[in-house]
Amino acid sequence: MKKHTSMNTYKQSALISYALVILAYIAVNLLQAGGSLSSSMQGQLVPICCYIVMAVSLNLVVGISGELSLGHAGFMSVGAFTSVIAAAVLQEMIPVIWLRLAISILVGGLFAGIAGVLIGIPTLRLRGDYLAIVTLAFGEIIKNILNIIYVGVDSAGIHIATASEKINLLEGGKMVIKGPMGATGITKLSSFTAGFILILITLFVVLNLINSRQGRAIMAIRDNRIAAESVGLSITRYKMMAFVTSAILAGMAGALFALNYSTVAPSKFNFNTSILILVFVVLGGMASVVWYESTRK
Secondary structure: OHHHHHHHHHHHHHHHHHHHHHHHHHHHHHHHHOOOOOHHHHHOHHHHHHHHHHHHHHHHHHHHOOOOOOOHHHHHHHHHHHHHHHHHHHOOOOOOHHHHHHHHHHHHHHHHHHHHHHHHHHHOOOOHHHHHHHHHHHHHHHHHHHOOOEEEEEOOEEEEEOOHHHOOOOOOOEEEEEHHHOEOOOOOOOOHHHHHHHHHHHHHHHHHHHOOHHHHHHHHHHHOHHHHHHOOOOHHHHHHHHHHHHHHHHHHHHHHHHOOOOOEOHHHHOHHHHHHHHHHHHHHOOOOOHHHHHHHO
């Protein structure tokens, strides 16, 4: 009976979370239709959606898993630049904008998830300040790598080099990423509706993960690591699950963010961006998702 009641409470609270997002989307569209939103505010709608996704995904690591990560912008940048490359490659093959955007976002999330695995394997054995320092270093390393990467696309495929003069593009090819200048000449694909859908997907993934057996294991490790380990829970496995899921969502947010501008530079995804997202999580309340608080009572 208790389990059944808890499940009903979860469903009700999750529906409240979805309903709040849907109501906000409807309200913004009504304001847009009525001309009540300035052009500046309309231009901020997609970035706002991206930062919401970033905050919810980071909350999975900082709030639910109980680990301090300071390199979340690094995963965002991986998703951003890989999605820009994917969008450029698919431009001629897939003329439908929403489909090209969806595929580019998935590509960004995939590569960010791979980066999450590669970073998580050596770092998630650390705790506290040590983990924070390593993730901080990861974010800065990714930014510096992007500063020396040049990527071009032509009929022969993708060309990657560490200097622009080393890329010999065929006729009709174009440079997509120009080192410290970042990605230029991006075709804008993002929209507020796409951001709204991504927020709903993020909430669905995070809420269902936390309410699952794996999510309860993650919270058990956060609350008492020694006790969780004593009953056979794999600390590294469950921490990796939260970390990689968070990285994938951050990469998808980065893809949506990058495809909203004509130019995106690596300097945008620096330490300050990671701290900004962490501030969102802290001020909003760590692990403070609507349904989560109600099910803990």
